Amino acid sequence: MTERKSPTAVLREGPRVLSEEQVREIEECDLKGVLAVDIDDVIEYVHKDLKSLPDFTTLYRRYLKQRWDVYELDFGQDKFDWTQKMTEEERQSFIAIASGFHHGERQVEIELPVFMIGASEEEKLHIAAQIEDEARHTVFFDRFYREVVGLEGDDIMDILDASFPWVSETFVGPFGLLAYQADEVRRNPYDERARVRYGTNYFLWIEGVLALSVMKVTLSYARWRGFLPAYYTGFTATCRDESRHVQGGMRYLQDAVRKDPTMINEIHDTLRTILSLSGVISRRIYYEPLGWTDDEVRMLFNQQLRRKLNDVGIDLPPDLEDRIERVQPTLAGG
Numbered sequence: 316m317t318e319r320k321s322p323t324a325v326l327r328e329g330p331r332v333l334s335e336e337q338v339r340e341i342e343e344c345d346l347k348g349v350l351a352v353d354i355d356d357v358i359e360y361v362h363k364d365l366k367s368l369p370d371f372t373t374l375y376r377r378y379l380k381q382r383w384d385v386y387e388l389d390f391g392q393d394k395f396d397w398t399q400k401m402t403e404e405e406r407q408s409f410i411a412i413a414s415g416f417h418h419g420e421r422q423v424e425i426e427l428p429v430f431m432i433g434a435s436e437e438e439k440l441h442i443a444a445q446i447e448d449e450a451r452h453t454v455f456f457d458r459f460y461r462e463v464v465g466l467e468g469d470d471i472m473d474i475l476d477a478s479f480p481w482v483s484e485t486f487v488g489p490f491g492l493l494a495y496q497a498d499e500v501r502r503n504p505y506d507e508r509a510r511v512r513y514g515t516n517y518f519l520w521i522e523g524v525l526a527l528s529v530m531k532v533t534l535s536y537a538r539w540r541g542f543l544p545a546y547y548t549g550f551t552a553t554c555r556d557e558s559r560h561v562q563g564g565m566r567y568l569q570d571a572v573r574k575d576p577t578m579i580n581e582i583h584d585t586l587r588t589i590l591s592l593s594g595v596i597s598r599r600i601y602y603e604p605l606g607w608t609d610d611e612v613r614m615l616f617n618q619q620l621r622r623k624l625n626d627v628g629i630d631l632p633p634d635l636e637d638r639i640e641r642v643q644p645t646l647a648g649g
């Protein structure tokens with residue numbers, strides 16, 4: 316177990332400064348090396364390039380270097396920690412948060428191909444890589460639920476069905492909205508407005524805010540307690556993958572607004588829709604057993620959203636500012 320600062324203290328510290336050596340370690344370490352990396356540094360790394368966003372070819376090249384083998388992970392110690400060391404309350408909280416991710420990864424894997432149709436050739440390379448990342452993340456959760464949590468089933472869908480009772484989003488939430496938006500893009504793949512609405516929900520909200528918040532809560536718990544090393548390794552490597560997805564998504568939104576400044580209205584309207592749906596849940600998530608209060612999770616949400624918007628240069632009108640302050644966090648991701 317490492318010494319633990321409260322989440323409030325860490326959140327109040329503000330942005331971390333990464334040395335060149337830390338950045339190199341995060342960018343280049345192999346799967347075994349990921350276990351030694353601090354999740355807060357990887358989350359900082361997600362933001363590193365947001366002010367001068369990399370182009371899609373650079374992101375694709377990074378993907379080729381950072382790709383990891385999900386079948387290399389050994390969940391033996393995780394199984395022991397899960398059954399012998401964690402309390403029932405900790406397990407229930409953990410699984411309530413992880414289930415949104417389990418389903419989220421699978422959904423983004425199947426909703427992303429439609430977005431590729433209207434993309435530039437360079438962006439297509441990046442999206443092809445991202446689809447493969449999301450597929451790998453789906454396998455990661457499938458293995459975790461089978462080998463650690465102990466759910467049983469013959470195929471991926473069986474395991475998804477078995478974890479569904481823990482999912483807290485009803486069909487009125489960001490993932491329900493994404494299914495609708497993906498359908499809009501499927502019907503009109505070159506409709507730039509539909510693409511911006513889809514991109515705002517997928518890349519900015521689901522990946523940039525929800526996913527990074529789940530990662531921070533569950534991974535800082537695992538690191539603090541010294542539990543679940545394969546989960547920590549695979550999910551921290553997933554966070555590194557998400558840094559490319561968020562940067563690519565922010566690049567897409569930034570380019571779209573530069574080409575046509577009225578696109579900002581699509582971003583604002585999509586955020587309004589998402590925020591008005593927040594808090595409609597089928598199942599309450601308890602964060603306390605993992606060391607977080609509801610207020611701390613809300614603070615984390617705010618920070619994650621504001622940082623992305625500020626770095627990419629997207630301003631908010633007063634009504635959205637107001638809504639963000641009142642947002643009720645429901646964690647899931649992709």
Ligand SMILES: [Fe+2]
Nearest residue numbers: 522557560649
């Ligand atoms: Fe992703």
Ligand SMILES: [Fe+2]
Nearest residue numbers: 420449452649
């Ligand atoms: Fe993912």
